[in-house]
Amino acid sequence: MSYYSVGDMAQAYSLRKHNTSLKTLVTTLSEEATTGLKSDVGRAVSGDYTQLSAISRSLDNLESYSLATTEISLTAEMMQNSLETIQDYAISLGPELISIGSSGDQTSVETLSAQGESSLSMIVSSLNSSVAGRFVFSGAAIDTPAVVSADEMYEQVMAYIGGDTTSDGIIAAVNAFFDAPAGGGGYLDQSYLGSDNSQGAVRISENETVQLDLTAAASEIRESLKGAMLARIAANDDNALDLSTRSALLVEGGTVLTATSVNISTTRGKVGAIEETIANTATRNDAEASSLEIARNNLITAEPYETSTALIAAQTQLETLYEITSRLSQLTLADYI
Incomplete structure (x- = not known):
């Protein structure tokens, strides 16, 4: 039988080499056990990154869609809340204006006129609502x-x-102001500060976009302002208007508000349909993102049991190597002989 002897330097080099390899393996397996991901992605996908790249690209797109749906959803919600406020004023105040205006009771007329004044302020405030510094009714x-x-x-x-100072003249002028087209010197030229163009369409999925094109220039918005304005004018406290004129303005304002509440309801339904579309699309996007995450994990995730088993084995080998190295370092010539 032949024996091969190994020199001390060669043996030391071999032990250091094994030590380095085992340390590297333990570090790699520890990282995989901690992160749950394979350290060598290229090996995991057999060098073909096509599928992994496609999944990552789709996830990036879905993340941008998620941000877009969140922003447009908040805008739609704020728009819906503002319309609800305006409609509530129209529904509650409209019939009351008609009733009190028709009665001609001075105390009631003055009280309700003041309510009309505050209603105008609330409607204007609702129209100037914003989300993250973005005004929702400005186009x-x-x-x-x-x-x-x-x-x-x-x-x-x-x-x-x-x-x-006549009721007919005031009503005609108020109608003309709010109904005037752009360039006519009325509401669209003086009061509306937004753009003639609506907000652009927002892409919320690969094949779907939504657009909130309602602005404060819409006819139903102008009608609500018109009704509240007539009540506001009736609240004029400089005694320029007599009781019959103020009563007539309240009746007209109430009639306008009552009629426009129906149109605002229709508009709210349209905004609600957009909200539903956004919510449904967001749900589908989330489901797709979850599926893609699972697919990506299947490609690059380290299997926990295999990783922990391999780590324990590597640690055992490293401990054994330390023990062997320790024993060899204490070996004397007498022990060797």
Whole structure:
């Protein structure tokens, strides 16, 4: 039988080499056990990154869609809340204005006129609502409030009316102000500060976009402002208007508000349909993202049991190597002989 002897330097080099290899293996397996991912992705996918790249690209797209759906969802929610506020005022105040205006009771007329004044301010405030600094009723001009303040709008309307103190004249002037087309010197030119263009369509999935094109220039919005404005004018406290004129303005304002509440309800339904589309698409996107995450994990995730078993084995080998090295370092010539 032949024996091969190994020199001390060669033996030391061999032990160091095994030690380094085992340490590297333990470190790699520890990292895989901690992160749950394979350290050598290229080996995991057999050098073919096509599928992994496609999955990652799809997940990136879904993340951008998620951000878009969140933003447009918040905008739609704020728009819906504002419309609800306006409709609530129209529904509650409209019939009351008609009733009190028809009765001609001075105390009631004055009290309700004051309510009309506050309603105009609340409607204007609702139209100037914003989400993260983006005004929802301003169309493409998202950094600009939709309309001027209630006081400024009142002054604009009063200037448009001129010195007319008759109910028919005031009603005709208010109608003309809010119904005037762009360039006609009315609401669209003086009070509306937003853009003529609506907000652009927002892509919420690969094949789907939504668009919130409602602005404060919409006819139903102008009608609600018109009704509240008539009540606001009836609250004029400079005694320029007599009781019969103020009563007539309240009745007309209430009639306008009552009628426009139906149109606002229809508009809210359209916004609600968009909200539903956004919610459904977001749910589908989340489901798709979950499926893609599972597919990616199947490609690059380290199997926990195999990883832990291999780690224990590597640690055992490393401990054994340390023990062997320790014993060899204590070996004397007498022990060897």
